[in-house]
Amino acid sequence: MSEAETIMAVQRMQEYIDVNILRKITLKELAVVAGYSPWHAAKLFKEVTGKAPFDYIRALRLTKAALILRDSNEKIIDVAMDFVFDSHEGFTRAFSKEFGMPPRKYSQCTPPIKLFMPQKVFDTYRAFHKGGKKMSDNFNTKSVFVQVIQRPSRKVLLRRGKKATGYFEYCEEVGCDVWSVLTSVKEAIYEPIGMWLPKHLIKEGTSQYVQGVEVPIDYTNDIPNGYELIELPPCKLMIFQGESYNDDDFMDAIYEVWNHIEKFDPTVYGYQWAPETAPRFQLAPMGYRGYIEARPIKSIN
Known part of the structure; x- marks a missing residue:
């Protein structure tokens, strides 16, 4: 077999x-x-x-x-x-x-608990065999929707890794069950996210890439072992959302949006990148809605 x-x-x-x-x-x-x-x-x-x-x-x-x-x-x-x-x-x-x-x-x-969220094994198999795939320089560029949003003061319940700078490294260091805890948080104001922390939020000996969920500023529920609650100030974010895609092509969809961001000039709209003001984050890739990633920005004075 x-x-x-x-x-x-x-x-x-x-x-x-x-x-x-x-x-x-x-x-x-x-x-x-x-x-x-x-x-x-x-x-x-x-x-x-x-x-x-x-x-x-x-x-x-x-x-x-x-x-x-x-x-x-x-x-x-x-x-x-x-x-x-x-x-x-x-x-x-x-x-x-x-x-x-x-x-x-x-x-x-309703404290945070570790839910059982099984990964479909075919998705895992596909991700393993496609994870190292690099996008061709000759791909056809698709539309990427861009919008600016304001995030209020909030806290984020997160779990740090060791040295991870991306999702796959993080899973190797921490495991792939963090999402199951984050999904259980009743007070969550948005869905769980993968985050690249700005330098001032990275503790010595911990990773740049973490996973967490944003909660209200007055959140007081239990903090699970291994997790941490930190406060985030108000910020502006530029949201990039790619086109919907077939699940088999999820890595291509991510690279498509990354390529668009790399070439994007926020000054045209009166903003500039502000990587130290807030975490850059990604939502879980889902084919029906396209890949979504947020980058912190600030207005040009």
Whole structure:
């Protein structure tokens, strides 16, 4: 069996789990989807994802349940039943084991927790094999939408790396599960971001590239171990958004926007780059909306 065949078999099982997460799923069903025996399908799934199928399913159900408890007034027993737990007690035990606190306490104070956000293995495989790809000098330039926004005073909950100057280095140093914690922050005012910090915000022995989520200036909820809360002053940002793209072409889409920024002259619009006033940041690349990146600017006096 080739690596690509293995990846595709596990991807099919992941997709089946996503669609059927609210009902009982059997190993036999996953085996049929994968096209292998139950034993072999389970073996492949654990080898690729790091979790046995039913551990994966349980973690995914608990994460989806946690988000409902965070964002609604649903009764715990109703959430438990929706996600195929047999009893309130069983759900409470599983939730407490996964997140370190019972669901009732979580629903009351909603501190940041480590959600289970599985990466689709085919996306990981594709990123690994395309991550080092360089864009050709002969690509066709596409449209890039540009706008200026004002960010208010705010705080950012972040996790630093060691030496990373970009996403892939950061994942090697810190891991790829930071997003799962950031996504759980109920008070977030914007979605999680990858940031390149200005020099004055980089602590000695830590990375330029970090991941974080912006929260209100009066944020007082728990700070997870390994994370830090810092304050950011008001700033102006120039937002660059590329065209939508096929997921297979995400690296090309990023390079497309970077190339546009490199040639862009903000003085035409009365601004200049101001890299020390605020972090430069990127949103998670999503094909339907195009790659989005923000650069700090200030008005020309």
